[in-house]
Amino acid sequence: MNEKVTELLHLFDEKQFQYDLISWYKNEQRNLPWRENQDPYRIWVSEIMLQQTRVDTVIPYFERFISKFPTIEALANAEESDVLKAWEGLGYYSRARNLQSAVREVADTYNSVVPNNPKEIAKLKGVGPYTAGAILSIAYNIPEPAVDGNVMRVLSRILGIWEDIAKPSSRKTFEEVTRHIISEEDPSSFNQGMMELGAIICTPKSPSCLLCPVQNHCRAFKEGSQEELPIKSKKKAPRPVPIAVVVLKDLRGKYLIRKRPDKGLLASLWEFPNVELTEGGLKEDQLRKHIKEEYDCDVAIENEIAAFDHVFSHLKWQLTVYIGTIQGTVKSEENVRLVNKDELEEFAFPVAHQKIVATIEVNE
DNA sequence: TACACGTGGGG
DNA sequence: TCCCCAAGTGT
Incomplete structure (x- = not known):
């Protein structure tokens, strides 16, 4: 001892x-x-x-x-x-x-x-x-x-x-x-x-x-020191991360979702297309550029349907959510799907994106 | 060692 | 509203 x-x-x-x-x-x-x-x-x-x-x-x-x-x-x-x-x-x-x-x-x-x-x-x-x-x-x-x-x-x-x-x-x-x-x-x-x-x-x-x-x-x-103990130092505040998300429907009314990478934040969960915003430039433009690069398709972004924060232990997503339409076809990959609204519930989503699903319900 | 890694409840 | 959490682990 x-x-x-x-x-x-x-x-x-x-x-x-x-x-x-x-x-x-x-x-x-x-x-x-x-x-x-x-x-x-x-x-x-x-x-x-x-x-x-x-x-x-x-x-x-x-x-x-x-x-x-x-x-x-x-x-x-x-x-x-x-x-x-x-x-x-x-x-x-x-x-x-x-x-x-x-x-x-x-x-x-x-x-x-x-x-x-x-x-x-x-x-x-x-x-x-x-x-x-x-x-x-x-x-x-x-x-x-x-x-x-x-x-x-x-x-x-x-x-x-x-x-x-x-x-x-x-x-x-x-x-x-x-x-x-x-x-x-x-x-x-x-x-x-x-x-x-x-x-x-x-x-x-x-x-x-x-x-x-x-x-x-x-x-x-x-x-009488029970309120002073234990000693516990404070954690850092979550870092803000501005993000633009888009709920995209194709001509048949199916939604575009993608599976996150199998490592890191929210690994292997599904989500709507989104991009971390950089300073300068319209959010819609950054979003369209991102969609073009990642999914190789053009989209029309129609409306902003929600804006909210989602706080994690170490960071804070500042989300702006749009709704839009896919023009043409989407590059077919294992981690990208087009699904009906009913099928969305079969996929595991992080809570921030569950909130977006709920927003869709309200908008239809 | 310090930071990444989620969420919803309670003061 | 804000901040602290609540039966930690991986890197």
């Missing part, structure tokens, strides 16, 4: 802490669909969905996803487009692609059994240190740390850790501390109890210290 951790755990009664935390968790835990059993596959899917995503948001996605892909084999054999469609609206779409890739790996290499050791499970795509620990502890009851934002917040307050939890380097401190205080008898309830406590009691703002089952163990509560 290094010096910093020794200092932090000085006079800390981890046995009593485990008992108080786990007793509370067993009595107060929420009924969540991924807690119905310990199927490693279901735990895995839930942990991926829960990354940076609220429980209430995940629940319906999890139910639908498990209905559609109930087993490792079912997900391994599914079409990627169907997986992305099931993920539509959940965000961070690489999670879905990495999950299916890793599930195929488990099907091929591990006879469809999720590995139960840190070495092998950590190799799987999309399974980082948190998710590895979560699956090992929850599905297999193995005492591995599962340090997420909740755990860092709770431990910051309990032990009085004044490190910036936004810095990647500080997660090591929390992992090491957790290795020393985790319950060897019930690591599943310990890890889930820490996260449940963070979600329900030890919240980021206005924590409910008077209801806290481990209040007696909490240094922050003792010194």
